[in-house]
Amino acid sequence: MLLFRILRFADVTPPQQLIEIENRSVRSSTHAQSTSEKSPMSSETSSQAIADIKQEQLPIPSHKLHGWTHFLGLYAGEHVAATEFVIGATFVALGASTKDILIGLLIGNFLAILSWTVITAPIAVQTRLSLYTYLHKIAGDSMTNLYNWANVLIFMVISAAMITVSSSAVRLLFNIPAQLHWYPTSSLFVLVVLAVGMIVVVVAMYGFNAVAEFSGLCGPWLVVMFVCGAFVLFPALANSVLGRTELSSFGDFITIGDQSIWTGVNSKGEPGIGLWEVIGFAWAANTITHFGLIDMALLRYAKSSLYGLCTSAGMLFGHYVAWIAAGVMGAGTAVLLKSNIVELDPGDVAYRALGLSGYVIVIVAGWTTANANLYRAGLAAQSIFHTHSRKMVTFTVGCITVVIACFPFVFSQMLPLLTYAGLLVAPVGGIVFAEHVVFPRIGFTRYWAHFRRSNHSTPAIAAWIGGLAFGFGLNAMNVMSFYYLFLPTWIFTILLYTILAKQYGAAEKYPVEQAEDEKRTEEIKAFQAEQAISEGDPIRDHSWLSKALTGIAWTSLGLTLVLALRVMFWSPDMTAYEQNVAIFYPWAFVFTITYFAFAYWVLHRRKALNLHLAD
Template sequence: MHSSKPAQKSVSSQLNEFEQERVPQHKLLGWRHFAGTYAGEHVAGTEFIIGAAFVAWGASTYDVMVGLLIGNLMAVLTWALITAPISVQSRLTLYEYLRRVAGPGFNKIYNLVSAVLFCALGGAMITVSASAVRILFDVPAQTLWYPTSLAFVGVALLVGIIVVAVAVLGFKKCAQFATVCSPWLLVMFVAGGMVSLPSLSVLGEGQGFSGFAQFWTLADKYIWTGTTPDGSASLTFWQIAAFAWVCNLAMHGSLGDMAILRFAKRQSYGYFSAFGMFFGHYIAWICAGIMGAGAMLALNTSMAALDAGGIAYAALGLSGILAVIIAGWTTSNPTIYRAGLAIQSLVPNKSRAYVTTLVGIATAIIACFPFVFTGLLNFVGYMGLLLAPVGAIIVSEHWLFARLGLTPLWSKYQGNSLNKAALISWIAGVAFAIVIEQSGLLHLFFLFIPTYLFSMLVYIVLAAKMGAKQAYAEQAVAYQIELAAQEAAHQKSAQTKQTTHAPSQGSLIGQQMLGLLALLSLASIMYFALQVWFAGEGYIMALAAFKTFCIYPSLLYFVSATAWISLKDKR
């Protein structure tokens, strides 16, 4: 009887993602996974909130347009020039690299803090999705830090279950999910901005919309007015640029995205973060601001009374609800994945899938209490600063130590369970940031660079005094032999894998037809958005027709795109 045991892998082995070792060469992924992941994660439901927040913050049109351009460029460069090279050269998660640099004792403290922060952030993303689902059940918007409706709690838990299910499957599945969703999400943001801008002229000015020539005038008057509703100080140009740079500090400057970029074939894949920054944190933020201003006029309310679901529904109807749901999922999936990696490193005898499930349950419970969601913008700033000194420690060891005559991994070679220099530097860096921020010397958004440099300086000085000046030649050789042995074992295992076969001609044609159908679905959404844009006096009727129609090509897109990506990944 023929045995099928080689093909019967356990679920645990299928979900193994090399959490405690280097990712082997045969498991590296191509550029498409990273373009999709970054676009999916950062073209997200929170963009409705952050984009609309610039309206409430009293930013001017010029400051938003140019400030976000500069800040997002700095974020992309941080990913590409710092995070990606360290990720590709080490092939480790931040948590495993940190365990080797700072010892298991430090690692336990950091991973616990990091996991709690990522759980809170992931909970905020689930809350965003739930803010859309609640419209279907006539649940009131949740604008306080605690839930005011049991129905909303039920919705948040239901959404959380779906999010956790995808995160448990690992990075590749998260990336596939994001690859399907991100093109549609971008189209929905752009279409939402296009159909909302004329409302500023029709409802605000009482006259027909004459096209893009009106954009700057309407934006200055109704969107980014340069004044706040309560008369407080408006955001400055440099505050906007700095916010765009540091709002993802936990992922790039603090190296959280080593969990993702360790799978990259090339370190240049860090530049694919531009798909997230410029599609999500530029185009989507701008379009969200337009939608938010349009929703305020249409509903005769204030920005404070609107959540992501309310803004999207006012602009896009049922498609807007779907957009917020999907956008929340694509962001929370990799966030929960990171949190699962952090906790799994504390209990290495437990599988990542098991730990991620537990982390996901905790995150879903957090999502029922929108305290992070209601204060999201400050939360991401403080989160980045809390983790930034640790990023500075890794950067110091990886790039600066050898140039300064110090030995990378010196604490590991000493056999320490706790790198005291690292712990002191982390505490000192956080304390430094708090003192500077509380004293009013620098705004929260400007603290990244001084905190980073201060933490690096403290760590280099302390490490040099505690033993980093020694060579540890024997320990370094033994470590390299260990890494080479691991890679050889992985290569041997990879050779036993079943080779993939070229797809049939019929399969290729079917894949191409599905891809074409998906593109035509997106094109039809944009075509009808243009009809609203040029509707003139018939704007109200054209908008209503668009909101009714848009859900059908959206559903067609998801069916065809999902089938397309499934066939493509089987090749």
């Protein structure tokens, strides 16, 4: 998902801060004619002129690039979030079979990794620009404003879903029944949503940085807790199916999966989704970020386009492992509560699997994810309503989001919502791909609209509208699974934009403007080289105290996993199982508190060493 991009060590800019950077770039570019700010393509050639440009409008300099380990951690943290509880359980409710899940999720996530590596990363590394800055350069203000409206809608829906997920844990404290309809059935639940939601809104308005830094620590803990939750509940599942708590072979796992988790029958008792649907969703779940190119914001910091392969940390550990673990936890909870998985929400599942830590995982994961996306929604909206402050715009957008969050259908329909969101932005990715990759290969001029001083790109707007009509038209005619609609829509948009751009001047040559652009690029590189010398290198924390604190934090995670393994493999009968679970619950909570306390201490120490690099 678009969640948890928030590490900040040394000179690493938090990804949510990158979103603000991108939108400030859009706003400053939009009003360049009425302000004294210089555009990155200004004809002035002095170093002072470049220095006056907002840094986010410039390509990322070489001294700001990061190694592959940074991106492994970034994607691992981002793609294990509260949504995994919802998506994992949804696969169960949709009636996927065990083999389809194991094989389909592997293939689909592998295709997603290739999409980042082949499409997103090369464009990001070659331009060193965010999508917002690049899009404005090739399509002007009108297209950018339309795209911001799309972002407002997408991020509001994701934020609302996560507020509902967090509220599902809080409702357990007040014995509020699970909300299983598309509308709320409890006035007290609405009050909980309003309370949780307004906290999210206030934090997004005023205190986002602290939460952003904190949620960057959640990645390793979330991975461990998802795995532990599956380990803790699996013996109960085994006992209900096999009559014993221990597995003797992998075949036992398949048997348990087929009979009690991924049965091949949906919640209505009908044949469920098949292998192709599972592959399609796993591929399409992050269409926004790879085919839609949102992750140019992150991968522009990569030293090589091969760093797109680092997304495997998120796809294989986050999606593959977490979705399977969430399915196991949902089915296990249903067995213990003698219920059906469709009658459970993330709060039920997490609490039964992890005890008090379950409250933490649902509240924190949902809360931090909602904050990140509500912050993005507010920034996108503020770039449209630029005469109003970001705080007021975020407050207004947040209030609407909280109202939406009162309706549980938002999180219960996450699969189609994410798929349609990807379909909405896939044409934009196609337009950028055509401009950057296709045009040079067919003799067209890249940045032709910019060279013509055009602030309104009719081909881009028409191609986006045409792509949406094509994609949603295919969906209305039901000619293919909607999980795959993004692919023909993306291709259609590339073809349509190429044809339209030719009519408006893309096939013409602009030697003078290109020479100026190349000259400007060299001047920016020279300026950034001087800047690198003056800034110096970030200070690395190699102190023994920080190493000891880090060791304690990671040891806490290791001990939590050991306790879960004990429940899984050293529970010969249900009596021993219940005893092991009784030990796991309180100690997992203690180790959770220990991990966050010491990990945040290390983060604080590292930040203190590099205050001179703070924005």
